[in-house]
Amino acid sequence: MVTNNSLQARAQADLPTEYGNFKVIAYAVDQEPPTLLIYKGDLKSVKAPMVRVHSECFTGDVLSSLRCDCGPQLHAALQKIEAAGCGAVIYLRQEGRGIGLVNKLKAYRLQEQGFDTVEANQQLHLPVDSRSYEVAANILQDQGVSHIDLLTNNPDKIKQLSLEGITIDHRIPLEIPANQFDQKYLQTKKRKLHHLLSEVD
Ligand SMILES: Nc1nc2c(ncn2[C@@H]2O[C@H](COP(=O)(O)OP(=O)(O)OP(=O)(O)O)[C@@H](O)[C@H]2O)c(=O)[nH]1
Helix, strand or coil: CECCCCCEEEEEEEEEECCEEEEEEEEECCCCCCEEEEEECCHHHCCCCEEEEEECCHHHHHCCCCCCCHHHHHHHHHHHHHHHCCEEEEEECCHHHHCCHHHHHHHHHHHHCCCCHHHHHHHCCCCCCCCCCHHHHHHHHHCCCCEEEEECCCHHHHHHHHHCCCEEEEEECCCCCCCCCCHHHHHHHHHCCCCCCCCCC
8 A cells, every 4th residue: 555656554553442443544754753544444435435634733632622623523523434334534744734733832822812823823924724635635545535525614625635636525514612712713713714614603
């Protein structure tokens, strides 16, 4: 299993989780942190498997931070894929929408002073969102998948994956109710980044 000249499947294993039994494959280039494909079922056997392309959020995914909806989105995606019986999470190492964990924490400090998530990145002279979905598309293609049902609220993710050759048959919303700490974060995603968040004002 090899995707292109450099990205390779380096290791695979079973991954039993709270939500059900999955398999995991680590795709990597040289010593870079691996992109993980967590999946269940035969992805090629369905016309459009359910897929979550998830950007790393150490604070949300690992530390259960309430400042964002990332952790609950990841867990909800695993639950939905388990219920569907087939599907995948692709875990991209694009912390902080591409700015990295240190800069994300600097952006958090600025948010504590009143800036929103977009303004905080701008204050740091960093891109608001520098993510690429090419690796996700390469992994799907390596798995023989060209059509997916994508779990997302982010129209840019749909657009970019489409440009990389993946057809999004359906968007499956992945809305997590706001908590007392992430209301402004979700509002900014809706107002400035045009996320499809029907439950946010
Ligand atoms: N720069 C920055 N990144 C953040 C912040 N909060 C979360 N993130 C990162 O945002 C990324 C997730 O992107 P989101 O815009 O929340 O959601 P998305 O993945 O684009 O869209 P969905 O598919 O709908 O979840 C992860 O890499 C997080 O680390 C923040 O306050 N500032």
